[in-house]
Amino acid sequence: MPQLDALRTFAVALVIIYHWFPTGTGINWLPNGTIGVMVFFVISGFLITRILLTNRASIQAGTSTLGNTYRNFFIRRALRIFPLYYLVITAVWLLIPEASDIDERPLYYYLYGYNILLHQTGNWADLLSPFWTLGVEEQLYLVWPWVVLLLPSRRLVGVIAGMVAAGILFRAYGYSQGDLDGVLTPANLDSFGLGALWAWVTMQATDQIARFRSVLNGAAGVALVLMGVLLFLPDDHIAVVLFERFIISVLALYLVVGASFGFKGGVGSVLDNGALQYIGRISYGLYVFHMIVPGYIVPFVLRVMNRLLRGHVPDLGYWGHRAFSLAVLIAVASVSWYAFEKPINSLKQYFSYKNTPTDRRREHPTE
Numbered sequence: 262m263p264q265l266d267a268l269r270t271f272a273v274a275l276v277i278i279y280h281w282f283p284t285g286t287g288i289n290w291l292p293n294g295t296i297g298v299m300v301f302f303v304i305s306g307f308l309i310t311r312i313l314l315t316n317r318a319s320i321q322a323g324t325s326t327l328g329n330t331y332r333n334f335f336i337r338r339a340l341r342i343f344p345l346y347y348l349v350i351t352a353v354w355l356l357i358p359e360a361s362d363i364d365e366r367p368l369y370y371y372l373y374g375y376n377i378l379l380h381q382t383g384n385w386a387d388l389l390s391p392f393w394t395l396g397v398e399e400q401l402y403l404v405w406p407w408v409v410l411l412l413p414s415r416r417l418v419g420v421i422a423g424m425v426a427a428g429i430l431f432r433a434y435g436y437s438q439g440d441l442d443g444v445l446t447p448a449n450l451d452s453f454g455l456g457a458l459w460a461w462v463t464m465q466a467t468d469q470i471a472r473f474r475s476v477l478n479g480a481a482g483v484a485l486v487l488m489g490v491l492l493f494l495p496d497d498h499i500a501v502v503l504f505e506r507f508i509i510s511v512l513a514l515y516l517v518v519g520a521s522f523g524f525k526g527g528v529g530s531v532l533d534n535g536a537l538q539y540i541g542r543i544s545y546g547l548y549v550f551h552m553i554v555p556g557y558i559v560p561f562v563l564r565v566m567n568r569l570l571r572g573h574v575p576d577l578g579y580w581g582h583r584a585f586s587l588a589v590l591i592a593v594a595s596v597s598w599y600a601f602e603k604p605i606n607s608l609k610q611y612f613s614y615k616n617t618p619t620d621r622r623r624e625h626p627t628e
Contacts, residue, residue: 264520264532265304266541272300273544276391277551277590281583291492296509298394299452303513305398306456307521313409314464316614320410325614331406333612338402340612342545344605345597346395347371349549353388357557360388373399376444383442388552393444400446401453414465421461424454429503436502443506452510459518474518481515484508546594546602554593555586562589 279294313334319325350363350370358364362384369378375389376396384390408420428451432443443449462473488508494501524532531537540547550558559582567574577585 262521262523263538264523264529265308265517266539266544267532267534267537268300268304268516268520269541269544270537272297272304273540273547273551275300276548277587280391280552281555281586292505292509295506296513299506299509300513300516301394302397302449302452303456303510303517306453307460307517308456309402309405310409310457310460311464313406314460317410318464319614327410330410330614333614334406335402336612337609340605340608341602342395342399345546345549345602346392348601349553350389350392353553357388362387363389376400376446379444380440380442388556391548391552397444397446397449405453405457414461418458418461418465421454421457424450424457425507426451428452428454429507432503432506436499441497441502443502449506451507452513455510455514456517459514459521463521477511477515477518480511484511484515488512540591543591543594543598546597547590550593550597551590554590555582558593559586559589 275293275297278289279292279297282289316325316330316334320327320330353361354363354367354370362378362382363370366378369375370389370392373396376393379385379387379390379393409417412420427447428449431445431447431450435441435443435445435448459473462469466473487504491498491501491505491508519528520532523529563574563577
């Protein structure tokens with residue numbers, strides 16, 4: 262589904278815009294950060310649930326086991342996420358500890374509980390503040406596989422519907438307690454659940470795909486209108502806190518559904534663009550490095566250039582600095598992908614979901 266990579270490009274671009282430009286004005290008038298994160302969550306909910314449903318079928322067919330499936334699922338996710346995550350947080354801790362709360366409470370970061378710490382401190386000035394989303398995803402990965410692999414299909418769809426409702430209800434509870442940030446995992450269950458719902462339809466209710474897409478088209482139209490209304494309300498309005506993420510997630514689901522089939526026409530031409538799909542493939546690195554590059558890596562690069570050119574580096578200005586930072590960010594993420602992430606990611610081949618004969622003998626000694 263290559264168009265999903267292009268969607269990731271737009272999602273990470275919105276997050277970068279949110280953090281690099283003044284909020285509430287100009288290109289950052291929209292809640293770009295929230296939009297980008299919700300797109301990531303819906304994509305993740307869809308793809309992860311789809312993988313798990315595929316492997317549940319393998320378990321039922323006897324070509325794999327529950328233990329083997331969960332073990333390899335977690336190892337494969339760890340290979341994709343852990344190395345770069347731990348590399349970056351360790352570098353921040355050792356080199357610029359004053360830029361983050363990691364120097365005081367490292368275990369929250371190293372145990373993927375940073376979203377819990379951020380909920381307690383509200384310190385959005387932390388250089389690693391965007392990493393709260395990685396904590397949410399990792400916490401879901403600990404629980405969600407067991408739900409998908411163990412529950413009967415007819416019950417699973419009910420749980421997914423409950424997740425969507427639970428996300429909204431938890432934000433309502435948070436609002437009553439003065440929590441408007443919604444960085445705890447339950448506050449994001451509706452986004453993940455909508456993606457999971459599409460995975461369930463494509464895997465377990467294929468005869469309902471056309472009907473689902475028809476309903477979604479109407480829901481997306483309504484969501485677009487409601488989003489326009491919410492934009493004129495203050496950020497702390499109860500309607501914004503409760504429903505903005507859900508509405509954005511419905512719109513994100515519309516895009517994910519279309520991209521999973523492949524958009525046609527002008528939208529399809531954009532999402533089929535090779536450069537956009539490449540940026541989507543390195544989007545994890547872009548997300549991880551985007552707060553570090555403009556404030557720390559770019560100044561270092563400019564100092565090196567200034568020394569090499571003997572002080573003849575021109576003043577970049579505001580927009581020039583942002584453009585140069587983007588170029589450096591893409592370069593850093595590309596090096597990270599080819600030199601670090603991709604080689605580690607290739608180790609997934611040793612953790613197939615299907616048991617080898619040796620695996621089956623070890624897990625079933627009577628065979």
